[in-house]
Amino acid sequence: MSLAHQPSMWDVAEEPSLAPLAPTRHRLGRGAWVDHLPGWVRGSDAVLEVLLGDIGWRADRRQMYDREVAVPRLLRWYGRDEALPHPLLAEARETLDAHYAPELGEPFVTAGMCLYRDGRDSVAWHGDRLGRSRTQDTIVAIVSFGSPRPLLLRPVGGGETRRFPVGHGDLVVMGGSCQRTWEHCVPKTTKPVGPRVSVQFRPAGVA
Ligand SMILES: O=C(O)CCC(=O)C(=O)O
Ligand SMILES: [Fe+2]
Numbered sequence: 001m002s003l004a005h006q007p008s009m010w011d012v013a014e015e016p017s018l019a020p021l022a023p024t025r026h027r028l029g030r031g032a033w034v035d036h037l038p039g040w041v042r043g044s045d046a047v048l049e050v051l052l053g054d055i056g057w058r059a060d061r062r063q064m065y066d067r068e069v070a071v072p073r074l075l076r077w078y079g080r081d082e083a084l085p086h087p088l089l090a091e092a093r094e095t096l097d098a099h100y101a102p103e104l105g106e107p108f109v110t111a112g113m114c115l116y117r118d119g120r121d122s123v124a125w126h127g128d129r130l131g132r133s134r135t136q137d138t139i140v141a142i143v144s145f146g147s148p149r150p151l152l153l154r155p156v157g158g159g160e161t162r163r164f165p166v167g168h169g170d171l172v173v174m175g176g177s178c179q180r181t182w183e184h185c186v187p188k189t190t191k192p193v194g195p196r197v198s199v200q201f202r203p204a205g206v207a
Contacts, residue, residue: 014043023173038170060075108202118195133206137180145169148165149193154182
């Protein structure tokens with residue numbers, strides 16, 4: 001066998017794995033906080049490749065006043081009983097469960113996914129307030145893959161905007177009263193950015 005055909009470490013994509021879950025907590029005020037851990041997932045390329053594949057992404061439309069408009073991102077929802085498309089994501093959910101159980105008191109059950117195809121895709125200012133999160137504290141954990149985009153947060157009713165970069169393999173966790181007392185968004189950008197996939201883990205009854 002010639003040397004040229006021997007597999008070398010350079011040919012083999014890094015196996016995805018998780019760094020120790022030791023995020024930095026940012027207290028936002030009003031009982032809201034954000035935990036941020038850049039680079040939580042190592043070797044994220046293999047996960048991104050699966051997420052950008054044919055996993056059943058849906059283009060939604062919604063009513064906006066008197067017209068129907070395209071939702072500016074693709075969506076995929078994994079309910080309680082559906083296997084996640086990459087084992088690293090199941091491991092991430094288990095690790096998040098163990099870490100946040102003392103505060104959350106219940107497991108993360110669903111995984112909502114958004115695919116931002118380019119800078120024209122976005123999510124407008126909102127809180128995840130469908131369900132119990134409208135009235136109760138909860139935790140939403142987001143793992144990002146692909147091109148970095150910022151997640152912005154601002155207090156409901158106005159105030160200073162906080163900016164958390166969410167890049168390939170980064171973890172951002174919104175907790176406490178964050179969904180009720182703050183809003184978040186991923187703005188559009190005219191910069192040339194590639195696709196980004198956001199994986200949001202939520203407890204039952206929160207959306
Ligand atoms: O893209 C993100 O990380 C945020 C998505 C989001 O806020 C949502 O789907 O509720
Ligand atoms: Fe959200």
